[in-house]
Structures are given as structure tokens and as C-alpha cells.
Amino acid sequence: MLQKISIQQLTLGMYVEKIETEIPQTKVIKPGFIRRPEVIEKLMHSGVKSIWIDTTRHLESGMAQHQQSLYRGKYASLGADIDKARELIDISKQQITRLFNDIYANKPIEIEPLEKLGLSIVENIFERQHAVAWLSGIRDKSAYLMEHSLNVAFLLVNFGKYLGFDRKTLQELAIGGLVHDVGKVLVSDEVLHKPGKLTPEEFDHMKLHQVFSQPVLDSIPDLSQVARDVSLMHHEKLDGNGYPKGLKGKQIHTIGRMSSIVDIYDALTADRCYKKAMSPSEAFKVMMSLTPYHLDPKLLRSFIQCIGFYPIGSLIELADGRVGLVWKENLDDFSRPVVKLFYSVKSGRFRDVQYIDLKKRQDLRIARATNEAVLGICVDAFR
Ligand SMILES: [Fe+2]
Numbered sequence: 001m002l003q004k005i006s007i008q009q010l011t012l013g014m015y016v017e018k019i020e021t022e023i024p025q026t027k028v029i030k031p032g033f034i035r036r037p038e039v040i041e042k043l044m045h046s047g048v049k050s051i052w053i054d055t056t057r058h059l060e061s062g063m064a065q066h067q068q069s070l071y072r073g074k075y076a077s078l079g080a081d082i083d084k085a086r087e088l089i090d091i092s093k094q095q096i097t098r099l100f101n102d103i104y105a106n107k108p109i110e111i112e113p114l115e116k117l118g119l120s121i122v123e124n125i126f127e128r129q130h131a132v133a134w135l136s137g138i139r140d141k142s143a144y145l146m147e148h149s150l151n152v153a154f155l156l157v158n159f160g161k162y163l164g165f166d167r168k169t170l171q172e173l174a175i176g177g178l179v180h181d182v183g184k185v186l187v188s189d190e191v192l193h194k195p196g197k198l199t200p201e202e203f204d205h206m207k208l209h210q211v212f213s214q215p216v217l218d219s220i221p222d223l224s225q226v227a228r229d230v231s232l233m234h235h236e237k238l239d240g241n242g243y244p245k246g247l248k249g250k251q252i253h254t255i256g257r258m259s260s261i262v263d264i265y266d267a268l269t270a271d272r273c274y275k276k277a278m279s280p281s282e283a284f285k286v287m288m289s290l291t292p293y294h295l296d297p298k299l300l301r302s303f304i305q306c307i308g309f310y311p312i313g314s315l316i317e318l319a320d321g322r323v324g325l326v327w328k329e330n331l332d333d334f335s336r337p338v339v340k341l342f343y344s345v346k347s348g349r350f351r352d353v354q355y356i357d358l359k360k361r362q363d364l365r366i367a368r369a370t371n372e373a374v375l376g377i378c379v380d381a382f383r
Contacts, residue, residue: 003055003380007048010040011342011350014381015057019043020050033057055381058353085131088124089150092117096146096178103185109220118153118174122167125157130312130328133158134383137313145184145192148266153177155262155307156230162306163258169226173255176230179220180259183213195274210235210244226255234259239293257296261287261303264295276373281309308334310369315379319367321346322354323375325382330359335366342382345375353382 002017010016017031031054034040043051095117102109124132136154156173165173184192187209191202198206210232217228233247233256240248247256268283278286284304291297310316310326316339317323324341336358343350358364372378 001055002052003378004050004052005378005381006050007040007043009350009378009381010034010043010051010053011381012040012352013058014051015054017052017054019048019052053381055383058381081128081131082135085124085128085135088120088132089135092121092150092153092178093143093146096149097143099178100146100182100185103182103216109216111220111222114175114178114220115171117178118171121153121174122157122170125154125161125170129158133312137311137383144270144272145181148270149178149181151177151266151270152180152259152262155266156258159258159262159303159306163302172224172226173230173258175224176227176255176259177262179213179217179223179227180231180234180263181209181213182216182231183209183211186212195272197274207235207243214244229253229255230259233257234263236260237294238296242294254299257299258303261295261300264290265303265307271372277371279369279371280307280311280314281369282371284309310334310337310366312337313383315370315372315375316366317345317368317370319365322351323370324354325379327355330357333359340382343375343377343379350377 004020012034014034015032016034095113099109099114132154136151153174154177156177157170160170160173187206191198191205194202213231217223217231232244233252236242236245236247236252236256237260238249238252238257240246242260252260264287265280265283268278268286269280271277284300287295287300288297291300308329310329312326312329314326315323316326318339318341321344322341323343323345324339326337327340328338330336330338338355338357338359341351341354341356356364358366
């Protein structure tokens with residue numbers, strides 16, 4: 001996947017596809033990895049402003065390479081898992097896009113492809129939860145509805161697995177996540193893609209997506225009650241002020257309550273053109289403020305424990321100013337994950353990639369969860 005970054009963001013190990021410069025005679029000889037610091041300096045002095053890098057390729061350098069090799073033995077399966085998780089995500093995106101197109105074209109929706117995809121999501125989350133969590137954190141801003149539907153499916157399966165649900169129910173939860181917002185396909189594009197806050201009238205129109213969802217769900221043969229509840233209850237609130245039915249208290253059972261939590265969490269942690277993504281801990285704070293009138297406090301606490309304050313793929317800042325991504329959880333101590341460090345807030349510069357197991361480095365401490373907006377950097381290349 002190609003991504004444009006500024007020359008200041010270019011670091012050792014990145015794969016450069018092409019450069020952009022105002023000086024016409026400056027050319028990249030051929031695409032390749034940045035193996036030596038002199039190359040970056042040369043590009044800077046040549047007036048290069050922007051670089052197109054392939055975010056799927058990264059060469060670890062120097063010390064980082066040594067550390068990477070140490071970790072490689074320990075986490076040998078991660079590379080293969082990531083490949084399989086990527087395959088799942090690609091296939092899922094294609095199928096959701098097809099589903100949305102069929103709804104828009106008023107074509108009949110079959111349950112079998114949804115069941116297969118739901119099963120595949122459950123299997124992948126059981127077999128390679130880390131890799132799925134890692135990759136699903138990389139979003140394509142231009143396809144929000146599709147990404148959101150897929151993430152809600154992943155999150156619901158994770159949450160249900162944490163709560164001890166059986167695999168059949170988890171599969172139904174996955175299908176529920178995939179179809180939970182199908183009515184939005186029929187909402188006016190102007191409102192759906194508005195880059196900002198909706199007016200009260202526009203919000204009323206947006207709420208109609210729940211009305212539009214009902215006949216679509218009714219038309220899918222053998223859609224389970226669990227999947228229907230995910231879709232039709234994710235905007236209900238415990239105090240009865242939600243929609244479409246204004247259900248109250250016990251009328252909204254566990255599946256509906258879980259769906260509201262997951263839907264809000266994914267929306268808050270998503271990067272949109274009009275707002276920056278919140279870190280998981282910031283989102284949890286906002287969500288706690290929505291209890292007990294909107295969200296179920298006990299279930300929300302379980303969800304927070306399930307996701308963790310430092311989920312895989314989230315950005316953290318250490319007390320010494322080094323910044324990186326949470327790379328792997330330590331199952332017996334979620335507060336001290338393995339981190340992949342590559343930036344320093346002190347120098348304001350990217351640095352050699354370094355992997356550190358915080359459980360073995362008790363002298364180091366996570367100061368805070370952070371995000372790209374706060375730091376003013378893009379970290380996609382390190383995912
Ligand atoms: Fe919705």
C-alpha cells in the first residue's frame with residue numbers, strides 16, 4: 001500500500017517507491033529500501049519534499065535488526081498470522097462492499113456468504129487475535145462505513161469471546177456486526193458523507209438508517225435473532241432515549257447493550273476527515289460518562305478489560321519520551337506490553353526501530369496513551 005510522507009518522516013528501513021520534488025532533475029534511481037542514513041540526507045539536500053513509501057514493506061536496521069531477530073524466534077508465528085489476517089481483512093472488505101452494492105441495487109441478500117464470513121472471522125479471532133487486532137487498526141478513511149462494519153464485527157466477536165459465548169453465537173455476532181448499519185446505504189450521500197457535525201434535521205435523516213435497515217434484515221432468509229438485535233438495538237439507550245424504538249432497561253438485553261458499547265467505541269477511535277481518532281483510554285473515559293443512562297456500566301467495565309488500556313496497535317509514550325506502538329500483550333500483565341519504539345517527543349524525530357518488552361524492563365514506564373494528532377506524525381509505516 002503506497003503512502004505519501006514528508007521527507008522528515010523518512011527513516012531507515014522504509015521502502016521508497018517514488019519521490020516528489022520541485023527540482024525536476026532529482027530522480028530516485030530505482031525503488032528500494034533506505035539502508036543508510038546518508039541516502040536520507042542526500043534526498044533532503046536534493047530538495048525532495050515528499051516520498052511515496054510502500055507501507056507493507058519495512059527493513060529493520062542495525063540494532064533494531066538484531067533485536068528483531070531475537071524477537072522473531074519468540075514470535076515466529078506472527079508473520080504468518082499477519083499474512084492470514086490480511087487475507088481475511090481483504091476478503092471481508094470485498095464481501096461487505098458487494099453486500100452494500102446489492103442492497104443499494106435492491107438485489108436479494110443471501111445468508112450463506114455472510115455465514116461463511118462470520119465463521120471465518122470467529123476462526124481468525126480464535127487463532128490469531130493479535131494479528132487481526134493489529135491489522136484492523138489500520139483504517140482507510142475513505143471507506144468508513146465498510147471499515148466500521150468490519151471493525152464492529154471483530155470487536156463484537158472479541159467481546160463475546162471474552163464473555164465466554166459459544167462459537168455459534170460469536171458467528172451470529174460477527175454477522176450482526178457486518179450488517180448492523182446496512183440501512184446507511186440508503187441514507188442520502190450528502191448526510192452520510194458530510195464532513196462535520198450534522199444539523200438536527202440531518203441527524204433525524206441519519207436516524208432513518210435504522211428504519212431502512214428493518215426491511216433489508218427482514219429480506220435476509222434465516223438471519224439469526226442475535227444478528228438482528230445487534231443491528232436494531234445498537235442505538236437504543238438504557239434510559240429509553242435511544243432509537244428506533246426507544247427501548248428501556250431490561251427491554252435491551254445483553255446483545256443490544258454490547259452492540260451500543262462496541263459501536264460507540266469504534267466511532268470514537270476512528271480517524272475521520274472532520275475529527276481525529278481518540279486513543280482507547282480517552283474513548284473509555286467518554287464512554288464511562290455515558291453510564292448508566294445510555295450504556296451498561298458493568299458491561300462497559302468488562303469491555304475495557306477485554307480491550308485493555310493499551311490495545312495492540314495503539315500508540316504509547318514512555319516516561320523518557322520515546323514513542324511507539326503496542327506490539328504484543330503480556331497476558332499476565334496488560335499494563336506492560338511489548339512495544340515497538342520509533343520516535344522521540346524530546347527530539348521530535350523518528351529513530352531506529354527498537355522492540356522492548358516492558359515486563360522485562362521495570363525501569364521503564366508508560367507515561368500515557370497518545371495518538372497521531374497529538375504528536376503530529378503519521379505512523380502507518382511502522383504498523
Ligand atoms: Fe448505526
